[in-house]
Each structure stands twice: as structure tokens, then as C-alpha cells.
Amino acid sequence: MTADVTAGRAADRAVRTRIAPSPTGFLHLGTARTALYSWAYARHHGGQFVLRIEDTDVARSTQDSARQILDSMHWLGLDYDEGPVYQMQRLARYHAVAEQMLAAGSAYRCWCTPEELDAMREGQRARGEKTRYDGRWRPAPGKVLPPVPAGVQPVVRFANPLHGAVGWDDLVKGPISIGNDEIDDLIILRPAPEGAPQGTLGVPTYNFAVVVDDWDMAITHVFRGDEHINNTPWQINIFHALGAPLPRFGHCPVILGDDGQKLSKRRGAVSVTAYEEAGYLPEAMLNYLARLGWSHGDDELFTRDQLVQWFDGSHLSRSPAQWDPAKLAWVNAHHMKRADDARLALLTQQQLGRRGVAVDDLERLTRAVALFKDRSATVVELAEAVAMLFAPATPGDEDLAAHVTPAVQPALRELRTQLQATPWTQADIAAALKAVLAAHRLKMPQLAPALRVLVCGRVQTPSIDAVLALFPRAVVLARLQAV
Ligand code: GLU
16 A cells, blocks of 8 residues: 555645755755745745754754854845744654654654664674664564663654555655655654653654644645655655645755765855855856756746746756856856846945955946946956956056057057046047047057056956046056056
8 A cells, every 4th residue: 555645635735835954054055956946836836935944953053054044045035934943942842742642652662772773783784684673662462562771761763654655746756655664663752861850752853853843834845855755755654643734745856066976065065155255146046056957948047036937846857967167157147247237336345345445436336337247257256357446456567568568658648648638438538549549540459458457457358448437537547657
């Protein structure tokens, strides 16, 4: 007998999704992507999206990590309707459910010590068997349980069904089913602390707390990484034991790094906030992450609203996606072009601040951003491009020697004189340039590189008259003084 998939039941309820990160590190890209799918699915269906912080791994959970996760969600614009709900604040609820299960016989206490469990596995390995809990504390009619040892705090285990199969129709992977004889009795509550009074219940494990929460929060659809696929049969069995309606599950394949290996802390996996620092825009990150593992026809570039409109849980990819920094930069460059100049100016101001370049004149920065954003893939590149307007430019000796040659120096000197008097607009600067070129029988490609090197400290810039107009006149005159 395959356990009921109850897809219909999930479909009958108002859509509620959640993301449930563990605060044991930063919000990594895989979790950000499943958060994005969960959020988009809820928004697409006019449902609700819940943020839950799974902090029952007390030794590894930190407040700092929880705060970083909230910051990342905020940056990506993944607004949630409920939460953050912290699991450690719900211990009483897990204990109440565990008590009910103990009373109903779907859970039982197990006093095995870690040494006993090691010996159990050792024996199984030696006999060539699969290692698993052997059910020695599982009550059964007529069975005599071992004597309760003194000084050992028991765990609580789920009495997994012994027969039949458990299955579900995965939103990503299709139908999955596994025999219950493959699954052992999962620990649902860890031991109470040493010395706690008898009967004290411990902290829940992930697989138990997740079910109680998904049930209490009326979650209808769970998107998560496929590293959890092996946990789902246990969770479904616990849902059944509780008489709780099942959500639908969608397990997304891992994200691979450039080297084809799973992204990990050691292999290129960085936090979502690191991309903010590196000058990526949240809408670009959202676009890139969503597309990594999901498709809508041939669309590569889309907005947040289009994602919400299109994301109905179909077309999720079954095969692992590969992280492609070059494509992310391309997607970001597209969103940079579309971004509002005033907003980009503020982001650029922050990036310049990090480089020790203080900018007070936001109006001038906004004009600069408008001119340079089309050729910058990230806000960091944009900041680097416009820094010369607000901080000294440092031309390289080679560039000076190559471009500021005796052939153009007289023209540069005359231009400097002209620029002292000309009205400070792009058109007037262009007219002054034209006049000087004519008088010295030079062409723009001869003079412009010299001007760029002296004023901007580099050979490449957008149209030189537009760039010069962004500087205060006094700065241009001072930088041309060197000729
Ligand atoms: N805390 C789990 C994780 O971060 C949540 C898994 C789930 O969504 O059920 O992987």
C-alpha cells in the first residue's frame, strides 16, 4: 500500500509556503533560490509566505546568522506575511505533540546509549547488513523491553510503519515511493539535559519540528533542496500519524559550481549579501537565481513582477544547475541599464564610501551614473568608473608618454585657455574642442586620448565632452595644468 499522496488536499487549501533556514551560517544561494520559488509561488497564487528560523541545532545556531538571513531576505525583497517564527520558542508545542504521540503509541522512548548504538551498527556492518536502529525499545504486543538503565536520558523515537510504502508526487521529480522496511525509527526528540528530572523532554530534531510547524502553519507547498529527499518519507509518515494534511513537496536539485562540484563554502559558495557588496542588484540576483533551475520559454531576462506572473511551480528543472558568474554579470548589466539613475547613484555613493571616496553632490553623481551605467556590469564597476570625478585621477606613466605627446601639447594648452571662459555645458565644451582641433589641424582621435589620460586617468571613457561636463571646471583646469 502506498501512502496517500493527498495532492488534492493541498490543492484545496489556500496556498501557504514557507522558507525554513537554519541559522548556522549565511543564507546560501541554494536556500535563497528555494526561498525565491516559495515566495513567487505564494505571490502567484495570492497566497501567503512564512519565514521560519529552524534553530533547534542549538550548538550551531547563532543570532548573528539569523540576522544575516533576515538581511538577505530583505535585500532580495522576499517579503513574508508571517514570521520570523523561531522554533526554539515553540518547544512547548513540540512537547505537547510528542506527548500525544507517546500516548497514542506512534512514538516511544529509547534508552540506548551512544555506545550501544555504535555497537549495534558495528554488528550490522560485520554481518553485511544496512545500518539502522534495530527497534529494541519499540513496544510490541507481548514483547519484553530491556530494563530502563539508570542515569541515561532517553530519546523519543517515531514508530515508523513497519509495512507498506510511502510516496508522494514530487513537484520537481515526479512520483517517488519507498518501502517502509527501508526506513528506521527516527529520533524525534533528543535526550533531555543530563540530570533533568525524569520525564523531561528534549529538543526536537529537524524532521519532527518541521512536520509540527508545517502542519500548524497550514503549509500547502514545500520547495526545498533535494538533500532533503531522504527526510521526506519520515515526514510524510509523521504527518499521517498526526492525521495532518500533507503539503506537496518539490525538491530542487543542487547548484553546482564552475567546476561541476556542489557549491560549498570551500568551493565558491558565498552568501547572498556578498553579492550585494560585490555590486549586484537584487532584481538581477532574483532573475538569475530564479532562472537557475526553472524556465519560462526562452526568457532569460525578466522582472520581479513577471516572475510572480509566470511562476506556477511547473518547468522546474530536474537536473542540477551550474552557477555561471559570467551569466550573472550579463543579467546584472541588463538590470543596471534599466535601473533608476537616482537609485543607482545612492548605491554607487555607498560603494565609493567603502573605497574612502566621499560624495556629497548626489545631483552630479546621478548625471555621472546616467552616462556610465550602460557600460558597467555591476555597481562596483560603476563606482570605479566614476571615482575619477570625486577623487584624484592617477594617470599611468606609459599612458602619459603614449598619448600626451609633443604633437598634441600645444592644442591641450589652448584648450585649457578656452575652457577657462566657455560656459560649462557639454555643448559649449564640444564647441571649444572643435575650434581647437580645427586651429591645430588635429582629429578627435588624436586629442581625446590625451585629454582622457590627463583628466580621467585612463584612455577609455564615454564621449569626452559629456565626461568633461561632469567635472567641476576648476578640476579640469587643474588636471590640464600638467601639460
Ligand atoms: N532547516 C532546513 C534547511 O535549512 C529546512 C529544510 C526544509 O525546508 O524543510 O535545510
